[in-house]
Amino acid sequence: xxxxxxxxxxxxYGVMLSRAEVISAYPIxxxxxxxxxxxxxxxxxxxxxxxxxxxxxxxxxxCVTAACAAGARVFTATSSHGLAYMHEMLHxxxxxxxxxxxVNANRAIGSPWNIWCDHSDSLSQRDTGWIQLYCQSAQExxxxxxxxxxxxxxxxxxxxxxxxxxxxxxxxxxxxxxxxKEVDAFLPPYKPRYKLDPNDPHTFNIxxxxxxxxxxxxxxxxxxxxxKKAITRVDREFKARFGRGYGWAGKVHLPDAEVVLLTMGTTxxxxxxxxxxxxxxxxxxxxxxxxxxxxxPAEELCQVxxxxxxIAVLDRDNSLGAGGIVAQEVKAALFNLPRRPKxxxxxxxxxGRDITPEDIQEILEYTIKNPSPNGQPLWVGIQK
Amino acid sequence: xxxxxxxxxxxxxxxxxxxxxxxxSLSLEGTLGSKTGxxxxxxxxxxxxxxxxxxxxxxxxxxxxxxxxxxxxEYLAAWEKTTQENPLPRICGRVCFxxxxxxxxxxxxxxxxxxxxxxxxxxxxxxxxxxxxxxPKEKRKGKVAIIGSGPxxxxxxxxxxSLGYQVTIFEGQPKLGGVLRYGIPSYRLPxxxxxxxxxxxLSLGVEVRTDTRLGKEVTWKALKPYSAIFIxxxxxxxxxxxxxxxEAGRVMSGLEFLQKVNSGETIKLGQRVxxxxxxxxxxDAARSALRLGAKPLVIYRxxxxxxxAWEEEVAEAEEEAIEFIFLISPxxxxxxxxxxxxxxCLKNLLGPPGKDGRPQPQPIEGSNxxxxxxxxxxxxxxxxxxxxxxxxxxxxxxxxxVNETGTTSMPKVFAGGDVVAQPRTVSYAIGSGKKAAxxxxxxxxxxxxxxxxxxxxxxxxxSISMDRYKQGGLDGPAEEVVKFSELNTxxxxxxxxxxxxxxxxxxxxxxxAEVNLGISRETALEEAKRCFNCGVCNLCHNCFLFCPDxxxxxRPDQQGYAINLDYCKGCCICVEECPRGAISVEVGK
Numbered sequence: 001x002x003x004x005x006x007x008x009x010x011x012x013y014g015v016m017l018s019r020a021e022v023i024s025a026y027p028i029x030x031x032x033x034x035x036x037x038x039x040x041x042x043x044x045x046x047x048x049x050x051x052x053x054x055x056x057x058x059x060x061x062x063c064v065t066a067a068c069a070a071g072a073r074v075f076t077a078t079s080s081h082g083l084a085y086m087h088e089m090l091h092x093x094x095x096x097x098x099x100x101x102x103v104n105a106n107r108a109i110g111s112p113w114n115i116w117c118d119h120s121d122s123l124s125q126r127d128t129g130w131i132q133l134y135c136q137s138a139q140e141x142x143x144x145x146x147x148x149x150x151x152x153x154x155x156x157x158x159x160x161x162x163x164x165x166x167x168x169x170x171x172x173x174x175x176x177x178x179x180x181k182e183v184d185a186f187l188p189p190y191k192p193r194y195k196l197d198p199n200d201p202h203t204f205n206i207x208x209x210x211x212x213x214x215x216x217x218x219x220x221x222x223x224x225x226x227x228k229k230a231i232t233r234v235d236r237e238f239k240a241r242f243g244r245g246y247g248w249a250g251k252v253h254l255p256d257a258e259v260v261l262l263t264m265g266t267t268x269x270x271x272x273x274x275x276x277x278x279x280x281x282x283x284x285x286x287x288x289x290x291x292x293x294x295x296x297p298a299e300e301l302c303q304v305x306x307x308x309x310x311i312a313v314l315d316r317d318n319s320l321g322a323g324g325i326v327a328q329e330v331k332a333a334l335f336n337l338p339r340r341p342k343x344x345x346x347x348x349x350x351x352g353r354d355i356t357p358e359d360i361q362e363i364l365e366y367t368i369k370n371p372s373p374n375g376q377p378l379w380v381g382i383q384k
Numbered sequence: 385x386x387x388x389x390x391x392x393x394x395x396x397x398x399x400x401x402x403x404x405x406x407x408x409s410l411s412l413e414g415t416l417g418s419k420t421g422x423x424x425x426x427x428x429x430x431x432x433x434x435x436x437x438x439x440x441x442x443x444x445x446x447x448x449x450x451x452x453x454x455x456x457x458e459y460l461a462a463w464e465k466t467t468q469e470n471p472l473p474r475i476c477g478r479v480c481f482x483x484x485x486x487x488x489x490x491x492x493x494x495x496x497x498x499x500x501x502x503x504x505x506x507x508x509x510x511x512x513x514x515x516x517x518x519x520p521k522e523k524r525k526g527k528v529a530i531i532g533s534g535p536x537x538x539x540x541x542x543x544x545x546s547l548g549y550q551v552t553i554f555e556g557q558p559k560l561g562g563v564l565r566y567g568i569p570s571y572r573l574p575x576x577x578x579x580x581x582x583x584x585x586l587s588l589g590v591e592v593r594t595d596t597r598l599g600k601e602v603t604w605k606a607l608k609p610y611s612a613i614f615i616x617x618x619x620x621x622x623x624x625x626x627x628x629x630x631e632a633g634r635v636m637s638g639l640e641f642l643q644k645v646n647s648g649e650t651i652k653l654g655q656r657v658x659x660x661x662x663x664x665x666x667x668d669a670a671r672s673a674l675r676l677g678a679k680p681l682v683i684y685r686x687x688x689x690x691x692x693a694w695e696e697e698v699a700e701a702e703e704e705a706i707e708f709i710f711l712i713s714p715x716x717x718x719x720x721x722x723x724x725x726x727x728x729c730l731k732n733l734l735g736p737p738g739k740d741g742r743p744q745p746q747p748i749e750g751s752n753x754x755x756x757x758x759x760x761x762x763x764x765x766x767x768x769x770x771x772x773x774x775x776x777x778x779x780x781x782x783x784x785x786v787n788e789t790g791t792t793s794m795p796k797v798f799a800g801g802d803v804v805a806q807p808r809t810v811s812y813a814i815g816s817g818k819k820a821a822x823x824x825x826x827x828x829x830x831x832x833x834x835x836x837x838x839x840x841x842x843x844x845x846x847s848i849s850m851d852r853y854k855q856g857g858l859d860g861p862a863e864e865v866v867k868f869s870e871l872n873t874x875x876x877x878x879x880x881x882x883x884x885x886x887x888x889x890x891x892x893x894x895x896x897a898e899v900n901l902g903i904s905r906e907t908a909l910e911e912a913k914r915c916f917n918c919g920v921c922n923l924c925h926n927c928f929l930f931c932p933d934x935x936x937x938x939r940p941d942q943q944g945y946a947i948n949l950d951y952c953k954g955c956c957i958c959v960e961e962c963p964r965g966a967i968s969v970e971v972g973k
Contacts, residue, residue, distance in 0.1 A: 193407075194407075201414025201415070201416070205409055206410065207409070223407070
């Protein structure tokens with residue numbers, strides 16, 4: 001069934017179709033309408049889940065983590081400061097190896113106060129042990145929720161799904177809503193190997209002393225490696241059943257490109273149009289949209305990008321004192337290649353500033369024109 | 385990097401092989417082996433405490449328990465709880481000046497709980513449900529004579545009869561009730577309600593001898609066969625004005641006037657009636673005169689602030705457009721051929737406080753003026769009449785002398801109500817009747833009456849509980865009264881109390897219809913639920929929910945909670961989160 005849905009609404013449908021059993025969240029723009037709609041679904045019986053109201057995001061994630069430990073399929077959603085407030089619990093959820101699924105509607109972190117999109121909120125949580133998947137469309141957001149449960153429950157790691165605040169969360173698009181029967185066949189009920197059970201009492205997350213702590217972390221790292229394969233496989237299975245797939249990187253438009261633009265989220269849609277136009281002018285440019293940021297697909301990127309001469313990384317974030325976070329990771333991934341492309345770094349669109357086709361064209365033309373980067377990321381559209 | 389093998393040997397438990405390593409750290413057993421109780425240096429304990437309303441109730445009602453039962457819609461049980469202490473809830477629910485509400489902790493939150501209105505509701509509800517007192521389970525040896533059938537006498541008769549004693553009430557008037565019948569006008573207390581509550585007490589087998597005045601129809605000697613005597617003859621002698629003209633016709637005392645009105649006698653008042661005094665009798669007289677068609681004028685020698693009448697009564701009189709003049713003292717009643725013509729008055733200034741701490745009126749010389757009036761009613765105070773009591777019984781100027789147990793200077797002769805020195809209110813009289821009943825019972829059983837009363841007290845304000853007496857008293861800590869600061873008001877929602885409905889002033893003055901109206905069942909429930917239940921566990925479950933060690937569990941008998949001290953580590957979050965201060969902290973246990 002096709003419906004006109006915003007990104008947030010599409011997420012709610014994804015959660016309903018995945019038959020989440022416990023939902024807890026605290027409202028924050030631009031996420032709020034996700035849980036608003038879910039609470040309506042819970043209230044009118046479309047989704048027979050327990051909806052727990054809480055006083056903070058820290059409690060929201062604590063609630064769903066505990067419910068997940070008790071064996072429930074759980075969901076929460078947040079944005080920006082809410083995600084920052086969850087920071088401690090993010091580690092606990094992943095350290096407990098619980099398949100929690102969360103949607104974060106990307107929003108800048110204050111100060112200054114800002115409610116609009118950039119990726120600094122989720123990228124500052126990149127080391128918390130969560131899988132991170134960045135979506136480009138409402139359809140992808142819905143589909144990714146369903147895929148995320150399957151991956152998370154297989155590898156026992158939590159998944160954070162990212163959608164650009166307002167650009168995706170509040171923009172309507174045609175979305176094909178899968179049949180519940182089909183989703184059920186794709187995603188069977190969650191059967192945990194370990195769960196809190198009063199009849200067989202155990203303490204979860206007891207102290208692990210120096211003789212074993214590192215082993216648990218190593219196990220989690222192995223699980224992340226496993227997750228790369230699982231994400232790709234589950235996406236393939238999803239495509240076989242539903243006709244849509246996204247891979248580890250979304251549509252990669254690389255017809256023997258010499259200059260490749262690499263970015264995440266909705267910017268990729270704008271970029272694709274620019275690149276198509278430039279290709280028609282005979283320019284050898286391509287696009288790589290990174291969908292999976294954690295685990296980071298370093299080997300896969302090397303394969304895809306090794307043929308290019310220059311990479312332009314467009315970060316909608318910045319690590320103060322270092323530069324774009326995606327660019328750093330891309331550079332690190334390519335470092336050991338015998339013939340590595342040059343990486344040009346661009347920072348744009350922070351706090352919801354539009355990244356226009358003209359911006360992208362400028363970025364690409366700069367990259368084509370200059371033989372090598374000048375050592376500093378370039379900030380697009382800074383007022384002079 | 386792989387783990388070095390020697391690291392394993394140091395562990396207390398053998399590590400599972402890597403192949404069965406759980407993905408996260410997991411204990412082999414539950415937490416029961418970890419007895420966190422050994423960390424404890426503070427110990428919480430469930431100790432119910434005294435609600436301030438209980439301590440403040442002169443009739444010794446367990447107000448908190450009554451409110452709790454009413455809050456569960458157990459209205460008949462709530463009535464039973466009330467009447468364990470006070471047999472006259474319908475009366476008190478109408479005329480008591482409710483010191484309980486004055487002590488209510490909720491006053492510091494929003495407004496006091498409407499305890500008085502709820503008491504009236506419970507009394508009326510139980511009456512409509514045909515509820516009656518249960519007869520005593522056993523008869524006890526002992527005959528008690530009660531002189532006077534006002535609230536003190538009725539209360540004493542009720543409690544003694546309930547304990548199984550044979551009780552005879554001697555009443556000088558043709559009907560029982562004393563001040564309730566002959567003092568309080570029926571717009572405050574309808575006679576049918578009084579009759580019904582008296583009837584209820586009499587159904588316990590109380591013998592009654594009306595029209596029987598002590599010293600006349602029955603002699604002191606004739607009371608000799610009784611095992612104990614309770615004197616509750618009230619204060620019926622009016623204090624004279626001691627001004628010229630007082631002996632004229634149409635000059636009468638407030639009590640005399642009220643007694644006539646309440647007996648249904650026709651009284652000729654004329655147009656203008658001056659009422660001298662600022663107490664409750666003055667208010668009752670003025671408002672009754674108004675209802676008889678006269679135009680009353682209250683003359684008081686101090687200002688409104690100093691009036692001893694209850695604020696509510698003054699307010700109601702004002703609503704009824706009764707005129708007041710303040711800082712005025714009568715000096716002479718002007719008569720013509722033995723009839724009142726007017727009253728000569730003097731203006732006062734308010735001087736410094738006298739011995740009683742109240743500002744003294746100081747007459748302004750030469751400020752004399754004359755008011756034209758047809759009747760003068762003096763209501764400047766009442767004192768007990770001792771004329772019918774044995775001379776050897778010790779008395780002071782205005783009261784019979786009694787000791788802490790209410791015993792007069794004569795053995796086995798007790799006294800209470802307005803005849804002794806105590807605030808002259810219905811609820812104090814009821815309390816003193818109960819106190820006498822306990823003292824009499826203890827004395828007749830050969831027990832120490834003072835000790836029995838000590839055990840039966842609610843707090844420090846003289847409130848006495850029959851229930852506690854029957855239980856033989858409770859331990860020390862329960863004497864502690866819960867303060868507002870000890871409550872956790874985060875758990876209570878602000879909610880205004882509903883104002884008590886009254887008959888519109890215009891509809892009141894044409895007759896003696898009841899002024900204050902009752903509350904509905906819905907309002908009663910709302911009010912009962914507004915009660916904080918100070919100091920008493922009402923199974924709200926907060927402690928259970930908050931205990932981080934799950935050391936608190938509901939007792940199987942549903943009578944509260946138990947703390948498993950093996951696991952309670954003494955954080956005392958339960959104490960903090962108890963909304964009503966029913967958990968205490970003990971150091972070191």
